[in-house]
Amino acid sequence: MKLEDQAFNSLLKYTKALSVALGYRDLSTQLHSERVQGLSVSLGKSCGLSHNEINTLIVAASFHDIGKIGIPDHILLKPSKLDKTEWETMKQHSEIGEEIMRATELEGSQQAALLIRHHHEHYNGMGYPDNLSGEKIPICSRIISIADSYDAIAVKRSYHHVRTHSKIMDILHQETGEKYDPDLMRVFAEIIESSQFRAAKT
Template identity: 50%
Template sequence: MNTCEPLIFTDLKKRTHALSIAQGFHDKLTQQHSYRVKKLCIALAQRFNLSSAEIAALKVSAVFHDIGKLGIPDRILLKADKLDSQERQLLQLHPVIGQQIINSINLKGAADTAKIIRHHHEYFDGTGYPDKLKGDQIPIGARIISVVDSYDAMSYTRPYQQSRKHSDIMTILEQESENKHDPNIFQVFADMIKTSPLKVR
């Protein structure tokens, strides 16, 4: 990435404003979740030696990491009971749909953002989706979103789950470290979240 690319991502952010509005109308809770994820991702990224362009791409990716859920039926997204295998397969299409939506903007910087969105559900041990990438094969932006997304998702009540306490969430994340999450990113997050205004009780 060259030094002018953060300006490209600024333009991309402006062009995706309509998507943000659409996301909010479709699911206000998901929109609120996405903005919290963005704030935590930025704070976490600043603890790594990421370039300004990488952070700029992460900002857009964090806001739109779940934009692909616009293509998933509400009966699946809002189902209170456990998803069956077919429903789970449909839900797991949302990162691919998200990539396609962002790529359709056809703007410089969209491809890097879309790649992060596609891979934010890859697992560090290679058992995630959609491409079963492993370790450093997963873009660092996607690995950051993975940890932050999991934390925030467990912090708030949704139709399919009750909110959890901070200590319980951190226990789960620590257990998931090395298989689901990058253990180094988790450790930095664990330190960062202690003083974050977005830490839940």
């Protein structure tokens, strides 16, 4: 899965409008995506991904939640937990995101779209949309999954308080092997300690 520099630069240039659109729809999701990109790239580099794999990861992490553009406001912006029906609708954002990225028809968009589709798969096969498990999940999607969860838990929501870095890591470790790749989590646990995106310790 490669994305050469020229194609990478073109893809970022012509998809920038998507990021702007997402920011107008839901600024918190746009800012979250920027932090997830930073965490994902750090983890990818620490795992020895190639330059071209990192390029693809940058695009996919930046737009992993772009499909939320297609989620109705009463669900996307709901200030409390979603009910079962609402959650099923929210889960569609990974497939919508894949469709949006593919629709650009730019070189490299197909690879990025696949990673976006699978960023909510779980290591034990209980995720969505395709119930992939283990190494059947693209490594970049497994990376985005960890970064996405860390930042989502760290940010204050109306239905949960701000959590400390240690509490977030406790939650992630408890779900490692179920949601998250154990090998990637070991690396993440090291790099997050010196990351600019680390949550407060207290």
